[in-house]
Amino acid sequence: MKNNLYYPQVSLSDKEIFAEIKKEREVIGYYSLPYVDTTVLKTRLDDLNFPQKQIAIIGIGGSTLGTYAIYNFLKYNKQHNKSLKKELFFFESTDPVNLNGTLAQLNLKDTLFIIISKSGTTIETISIFKYLMSITKIDKSNLLVITEDDSKLNTFAKTNDINTFDIPKNVGGRFSVLSNVGLVPLYLAGFDIDELLKGAKKSSDSFFDKKKLFKHLLKKARTYYEFKDVYNMNAIFSYSQLLEGFNKWYVQLWGESLGKVDVNNTNQGLTPIGLLGPVDQHSFLQLIVEGQRDKTVTFIKIKDFKDNTKIAPISLEGLEELDYVNNLNFKELINLQADATIASVKELKKDIPIDIIEIEEISEFEIGKLLFYYELLTSIVGKFLRINTYDQPGVEGGKIILKGMLKNK
Template sequence: MKYTKNFYQIKSNLEIFERLKAERETIGYYNLPYQDTTEIKKYAQSITKKYVVVLGIGGSSLGARAIYEFLLPSNNYSKDLLFLETVDPLKINHCLKKVDLKDAQFVVISKSGNTIETISLFKYLNSLVEIDKSNCTIISEAQSSLTQFANDNNIKVFDLAKNVGGRFSVFSVVGLVPLAMVGVDIDNLLNGCKRVVDSFFKQEEYYKPIIRKARFLVENKSRFNINVLFSYSSLLESFNKWYVQLWAESLGKVNVNGTRQALTPIGLVGPVDQHSFLQMIMDGVRDKTVTFIKIDDLKDGTIIPKDSSKKFDNLSWGCAEDFTFNELLNMQADATIQSIQEQDDIPCDVISIRTVDEYNIAKIMFSYQLLVSCIGAFLQINTYDQPGVEYGKINLAEKFTQTS
């Protein structure tokens, strides 16, 4: 008897764990938490410009932006960090109105060195102000044309390791250099990462939640193929965008036997999206999992004031007076979580971030990177390439060839 098959069997948790342990030898992001940051910090301290302007797109900007915008409201940074990540001219010029270009440090980031959006922005900004070694930092792979440009023009360049993919690069020089320039404690970021990676690979606190969630999502991917991240704080809006790229570009692949995989990420922010997408979750098709993220302490004690003048007596929600907005936000989150849980047929989980600091945002971001790696291993795909993205680049190059 001859037997053949065209389906794959879901591996055991132990097999997946061993695969991730093996990946640590070749996939660079796993070991970023242990890097020496001395050179980055020394260089960052030498930057005296008021504005730090990052030219990058996708993995070159989303992670650093997520961290910066999470930390910004509760910190008094002496510099402003801005991200130019579009070729929409209206957006570009609107953003530049906020910047004194003569008092700006330009951080040009492209892993490949030939990202069209980044190179085009670089050329445009150079037409507005001379960009040279006095106001420019470049981050790219060692052998890229952008690194060669930096060397030819005596511009400081930080090498991005070839085995660190863009969407997994937030804790590499891609994220650490611009964040350090504005005063973010990058060592505390890496401490948060180390807490997670050490725990996971020692099969301690972080191991079971990550690998069990990955397994559930893969085993139920046909039924629940939409994964909703419902973040209860506007501080996490850019984190949601980072999550969407990490998830979609890593997991939308063809697996070992040619089957197309589809776990679709959606990022929501509460309470705003309680008034829109929550309706779809509650009464729509049961094809979604929901992960809630709450922040216990926003480091802000602003209170909903008590009305002593009787002016608002006829308005509702007098019971909310004397509560902090932080308390209100988390009560709204808890009420929504309870509503979902009461449905009994919507898989959901809850992540609580203790407070707003580098350590805690790093823990959740590194946890998500590990989760994506686990899911990719279960799916038996290449988690770290993005062949689908390359088609658009090829077609764009052809269009320029046709019009030149």
């Protein structure tokens, strides 16, 4: 007699999940990144003394998304505008029009190229690198390589006497922003990488020392897990264009980490959605409010934009009824828009799970806190789902097929 039983898995306790995360901390490298001393790295980069005013980062996915998230968040801040040494550009896509459009913004003779690939054989990255090498001189004077120490890209770099920076083997690409992947270009651009790590450490300590984030993250992760069959889409509604890059980073982190086959050979996954307010109030909000109840929403606000730009006190003929916005700061307007949207979902539609994250200000410390918060949350949800959060076998199949197609072309 054959008897297959498919009983629902009993949910683990918070104590058990925390114990597993602490054990995982011993082998998964991203947990230790906030505690790294950057003194040697900064000294080495200062000694290299690259004079170029622009940086072209060549990479894709985890090699670029985190750095772009931080750069996009900070680059327009008035404090950073004064201190930035270099402007960053990102070469990620094999779209030829986008490739050449980005190139048109560069002065190639005044550009430092940084190629980033953990494996060293990422086809998009190497293809773009080959093209760039064909149109301009790239050598040790204007190139850095960031990769694993035993990759083929590292072999290329050593053969050509090019400076390299290591990506630790136990740090996955989508969790690598606080490693050399992000620290090298951000430091060269003039950002305070110590404050970035300090912010990440704040989130880490708060969780592992069982302070504020301990119960918060476990409760949030458990909610996602226990209601995954109903609310299987998780939307982030970020009220600032500065968080566009963060949204993209979150989509990769959440999707690639949690879309897996679990220990019971069952397909698991939570679908990430990145939204920007107030723009997406005029598109996706309707679906949230009156569509199917299959989405949770996390609203992210910036408490102080430190920008007092005001709406001009001008009365427009025929539009006098909108004069109540005159002299209002734009930072007040966008946060009121966020508050109104939150109230409409929270108070009028009580069957939509929401939470609110408020960022104090636009700084390295605050974005560091936010990035590590979401890395921790991803790891905890992965434990509840009983999956391997750190591999991506679903991506590898397409790479193998593409390689075969290109070889047989």
